[in-house]
Every structure is written in C-alpha cells, then in structure tokens.
Amino acid sequence: MTIKELFLQHTKFAKVLLCLTLVFIMSIVVGFSGNNKTIYIVADGQTKTIRTSDDNPQNIIKQAGVKFAASDKYTISTQNITTGTTITIHRNVPVKVQVDNNTKVIETNAADVKALVKKLGYNPLDYDTEPGVHAELRPNMLIKLEPLIAKITFRNMQEPFGTVYREDDSLEKGKTKVVQQGQEGTARLMVKEYYKGGTKVDEEILQKSVTAQPVPEVVAKGTYQEYQADSGYIPPYEYAMDVEATAYLPSDGSGSGYTATGMRAGRGVVAVDPNVIPYGTRLYIPGYGEAVAADTGGFSGRRIDLCMESYSEAIGWGRRDVRIYILK
Incomplete structure (x- = not known):
C-alpha cells in the first residue's frame, strides 16, 4: 500500500470518527433541551x-435564585x-x-383566611370570618372570627320519581x-344549621x-305501524315477476345483523x-318500495323475504303474493 493510499484511508477514518462524535454530542444536547420545562x-x-x-x-426555586x-x-x-407549572411561594x-x-398578632404562611383558621385549630364552618374565608392574607391584616351557633334539626323532603319508557307493539x-303513575318518595334529613345574631347563615x-x-x-311507546298502500307509481323497469x-x-x-x-x-x-334474482338487483315491491337483493334465505324459486324494522x-x-319489478 502506497503512502498516498495510507493517507487517504486515514483521512476517511478521521471523517467518520468526527461525524460519529458530532452525532453523539447533538443527541446529548437535543435530549437535554428536550427535557427542559418552562416553570413560573x-x-x-x-x-x-x-x-x-x-x-x-425546592431545587427549581433555588435555581431561579x-x-x-x-x-x-x-x-x-x-x-x-x-411545562407551564406555577410555583407560588407563601x-x-x-x-x-x-x-x-381578644386580639393577638401572629406570623403565618397560610395562603388565605380559611387555611389560617384551620392552622389555628378552628373549624371554618363553626365561625363567621371577616374578611371571607377565601381572602388572601396580607401583612397586618385584621381577621375577625365570630362563633356561629349550631343547631341540629330534622326535616322531611320529597324524593322525585323517574320515568321508564317501554316499547309496546x-x-x-x-x-x-x-301505564303506571309515578309516586314521589320521602327522605329524612339530619341538618346542622348555623346562626349568627339569630339569623341562619348556613x-x-x-x-x-x-x-x-x-x-x-x-310510559308505553307505540311501535305498531300498519302498512300503507303506496301511490301506485312504478319506476322504470326491465321486467316484472310474480313472487311470494x-x-x-x-x-x-x-x-x-348482516x-x-x-x-x-x-x-x-x-x-x-x-x-x-342475482345479488345487487334493484327491485320495486308495491306496498314496500324500492329495495336491493342483498341477502338469501332458506328457500328457492320465486320467493322473496323483505327486511323490516320492527x-x-x-x-x-x-x-302475500305480489308482482315485483326489476328496475333498470
């Protein structure tokens, strides 16, 4: 092998190695960037x-400084x-x-009044708060808690009835x-009522x-349908045939169903x-209408079976005996 051939072979190998290295680096870069998420x-x-x-x-908060x-x-x-997640710091x-x-000053990281009331060991349902339970906390905010008077009561209520439909041929x-009248039911409720100043608030x-x-x-839904005589119009046809x-x-x-x-x-x-009557033949049957021959039954000869919906x-x-028409 000549020096020139050795040089060409070495150059070719170096190019292949360089390409593989670039592919490896790009895969790392793409993989890394592909996993990045935008966080607020x-x-x-x-x-x-x-x-x-x-x-x-916590790591993300630290990375954001x-x-x-x-x-x-x-x-x-x-x-x-x-991507799109919002991290809120309280x-x-x-x-x-x-x-x-009695008023006291406390420090808290609760997000709103409801969370603060729970942290203090109170049931938010047992107190009326000012401002409301969903108000966000601000420095030096005054939160008033007024106990609610709770009373257990019992009451009856009507249970509505439903409607069932049944087909009737x-x-x-x-x-x-x-066919059957509906009748409401009854239910017994145990209710806890909350009063503030003699007025029920919840x-x-x-x-x-x-x-x-x-x-x-x-309720019965009718499905019976009598066959109506057609208008007597017969579409253009090639020939007629008497069948059962x-x-x-x-x-x-x-x-x-097929x-x-x-x-x-x-x-x-x-x-x-x-x-x-070959499959695919278009037919006109008086009293039924236009149809296509697309099924077979356990019979032979001049007989047809019409598919109905009910x-x-x-x-x-x-x-019945009927004269059918093979359409053009």
Whole structure:
C-alpha cells in the first residue's frame, strides 16, 4: 500500500470518527433541551420564569435564585412539575386575629383566611370570618372570627320519581300511554344549621335516610305501524315477476345483523334466491318500495323475504303474493 493510499484511508477514518462524535454530542444536547420545562415562580408579588429539567420544586426555586426561608412554604398549580407549572411561594406575614374580642398578632404562611383558621385549630364552618374565608392574607391584616351557633334539626323532603319508557307493539307508532303513575318518595334529613345574631347563615346535611322509595312512572311507546298502500307509481323497469313475499327482521337468522353479502340488514334489503334474482338487483315491491337483493334465505324459486324494522311491521306484512319489478 502506497503512502498516498495510507493517507487517504486515514483521512476517511478521521471523517467518520468526527461525524460519529458530532452525532453523539447533538443527541446529548437535543435530549437535554428536550427535557427542559418552562416553570413560573411567583414570590413577593413578582413572577419569574425559568427553564429546567429538574422535577423538585425546592431545587427549581433555588435555581431561579429566589429566596426561600425555612418558615416559607410553596404550592404548585399542577400535580406534577411540567411545562407551564406555577410555583407560588407563601412567606410568613404578621396578621391580627380577633376571637371573642381578644386580639393577638401572629406570623403565618397560610395562603388565605380559611387555611389560617384551620392552622389555628378552628373549624371554618363553626365561625363567621371577616374578611371571607377565601381572602388572601396580607401583612397586618385584621381577621375577625365570630362563633356561629349550631343547631341540629330534622326535616322531611320529597324524593322525585323517574320515568321508564317501554316499547309496546300494540300501540300505534308515535303514540305514548302512561301505564303506571309515578309516586314521589320521602327522605329524612339530619341538618346542622348555623346562626349568627339569630339569623341562619348556613347549613350542612349530616345524614339522609330514604324512608319511602319513589315509584317510577311507566310510559308505553307505540311501535305498531300498519302498512300503507303506496301511490301506485312504478319506476322504470326491465321486467316484472310474480313472487311470494314474506318478511323478516335484522335479528333473524344468525342474529349478526348482516346479510349474506356483508351489507347491514335493514329496511330496503331483500332476501332472494340468487339463481332467480342475482345479488345487487334493484327491485320495486308495491306496498314496500324500492329495495336491493342483498341477502338469501332458506328457500328457492320465486320467493322473496323483505327486511323490516320492527316485529309489528313484519306481522303487518305477513305472507302475500305480489308482482315485483326489476328496475333498470
């Protein structure tokens, strides 16, 4: 091997090595940047934005250069740290709390009045607060807690009844009939009422017991439909054929709801003997309308079976001799 060949081979190897190194570096850079998340940190009335791959809120706060004392606490806007998450820092602030005309100054990092009341060991439901329980705490805010007088009472209430619909093939389609009147039930409630200055300001239901179950209203929905004679118009056809016509439902046969040709069974589908009427033939059947030969039955010869939508329709058709028309 000549010196020139050795040089060319070495150069080629160096280029390959350089490409592999660049690919490796790019994969690290892309992977690192792909894991970065945009996080918002709210503290001291200001919002700071940081991009990080860290999932620990305290680490993120530290990375952002935001002061976080041991007495501070934070809340996050999402269950897990992800792009768009807001971390809110709550610092200790001095507030005045007045209970039973006694006022004391405390420092707290509670986010709002409700959280403060809970921290003090009070049930927010047992006190009326000024300002309201959802007010955010501010330095030197005065929070007044006035005890509410609670009273347990019992009361009865009506339980509404529902309505159940049932198909009825003895009732004309489109009509309804109430076959059972609905009746309301009753329930017994245990209620805790809260009073302030003799006026009821709130209540909560402690217990509910149904003493009489409601009786549902039952309504029959008619499905019966008599066959109506058609207008007598016959579309252009190639020839006519006299056949015996019966009726069936999509659930008959295998019960799959599909025809022998793979078409969904339904009105407008006719079962035939394909040796007499080929599949795909368009037909006109007086009293039924236009249809397509797309199914077969357990019969042969000049017979057809018309697919109906309901049992009442099938019974209404019955078995009859009819002249059908093979359309152009």
